[in-house]
Amino acid sequence: MLYFYKSISPHAIENLNKYLDYFFAQLFANAHPVYDHAHYIEADFNNIVDEYTEQIDNKLEAIFNAYVTLPPNEKLIVHNVYHTNSNILGICNMTVIPIKYTGLPPAIRVQIKSLYDNLWGDNKILGYTQVVNKCGTLKAHFNTFRETNEYSVCPFCGMDCLLCEHDDGRDDYDHYLPKSIYPFITVNFANLFPMCHNCNSKSKGQIDTPFIPATTTQRPLYYPLDNTIADHKINLGIQSANTDLDNPNTWTLHIDCEPAANNLKMESWKQVFNIESRYKATISKESKIWKGWILKKHTTLCKKNGVSYQAFYEDASETFEDYFNIDKGILMKTFYDFILNDPNCENNLNGVI
Numbered sequence: 001m002l003y004f005y006k007s008i009s010p011h012a013i014e015n016l017n018k019y020l021d022y023f024f025a026q027l028f029a030n031a032h033p034v035y036d037h038a039h040y041i042e043a044d045f046n047n048i049v050d051e052y053t054e055q056i057d058n059k060l061e062a063i064f065n066a067y068v069t070l071p072p073n074e075k076l077i078v079h080n081v082y083h084t085n086s087n088i089l090g091i092c093n094m095t096v097i098p099i100k101y102t103g104l105p106p107a108i109r110v111q112i113k114s115l116y117d118n119l120w121g122d123n124k125i126l127g128y129t130q131v132v133n134k135c136g137t138l139k140a141h142f143n144t145f146r147e148t149n150e151y152s153v154c155p156f157c158g159m160d161c162l163l164c165e166h167d168d169g170r171d172d173y174d175h176y177l178p179k180s181i182y183p184f185i186t187v188n189f190a191n192l193f194p195m196c197h198n199c200n201s202k203s204k205g206q207i208d209t210p211f212i213p214a215t216t217t218q219r220p221l222y223y224p225l226d227n228t229i230a231d232h233k234i235n236l237g238i239q240s241a242n243t244d245l246d247n248p249n250t251w252t253l254h255i256d257c258e259p260a261a262n263n264l265k266m267e268s269w270k271q272v273f274n275i276e277s278r279y280k281a282t283i284s285k286e287s288k289i290w291k292g293w294i295l296k297k298h299t300t301l302c303k304k305n306g307v308s309y310q311a312f313y314e315d316a317s318e319t320f321e322d323y324f325n326i327d328k329g330i331l332m333k334t335f336y337d338f339i340l341n342d343p344n345c346e347n348n349l350n351g352v353i
């Protein structure tokens with residue numbers, strides 16, 4: 001990914017997951033032989049559970065009843081899945097291996113799915129009045145998140161600007177590890193990140209991010225809140241025999257990362273978000289317009305105002321330096337670098353590129 005988000009944890013929206021953490025911790029500790037609120041429901045969660053009997057209370061009780069009848073080795077599996085899958089940073093760095101829904105004991109799968117399917121979304125449990133009173137709204141969380149994270153573009157692609165706290169709506173929250181495969185982290189905000197619609201719905205979808213497609217081989221992932229990587233950078237470069245980029249099949253887009261040790265994380269990012277294909281398609285589509293901008297700038301500065309070619313070059317090169325705040329800015333910068341660093345650029349601009 002292009003840059004990392006700053007965390008706004010702790011935030012009230014995390015409370016729902018904390019209540020569930022409490023329930024499962026009590027369950028795994030065999031807190032009491034019978035399901036009751038005194039032993040299994042955190043005090044702060046009680047009025048929510050009382051209010052939404054069918055949606056929450058009955059579903060927690062169903063999980064309890066399924067769990068207590070499991071043999072000890074299967075109880076251990078449920079415990080292990082819960083704790084392993086909650087370690088999202090560890091999964092991204094491959095210090096732990098995530099366990100899929102299908103790895104849960106069959107006798108408890110349906111009960112877990114039934115609870116978690118109801119949790120996510122404005123119109124589901126997270127949007128219910130009593131839950132909002134304890135957790136706030138997704139929009140309120142989004143506003144604080146966007147105020148804290150000042151760059152405009154989606155960090156996963158750099159092509160679309162995200163909405164901001166002043167907009168009526170909000171961007172999609174992506175389950176970085178899909179909730180359909182890892183249901184326990186459905187409302188874990190270490191797994192939920194604002195993302196542009198094209199990345200979330202059109203590119204990523206339900207991809208099982210921690211694994212190489214169609215294999216059981218785990219792969220490393222960038223963790224979207226990882227601010228431990230010093231000097232992280234994605235570099236792009238166009239390689240082409242000429243400046244006509246209309247056809248994406250006639251030129252190459254080179255992509256690498258700094259530090260180079262994160263190359264495998266970068267490769268996962270490229271695959272999950274279909275980066276190379278999207279970038280090449282956009283550059284090919286826009287290249288004529290972007291060439292026109294360079295030509296116009298050259299005409300205005302050099303031909304009309306007598307500015308030196310060197311001054312024009314420096315001015316044009318700096319146009320998209322702030323590319324995390326400009327839609328497609330990283331691609332426009334890459335295109336400008338390609339055109340301006342062509343040894344024939346000055347001659348071409350004095351004729352036609």
Ligand SMILES: [Zn+2]
Nearest residue numbers: 154157196199
């Ligand atoms: Zn995006």
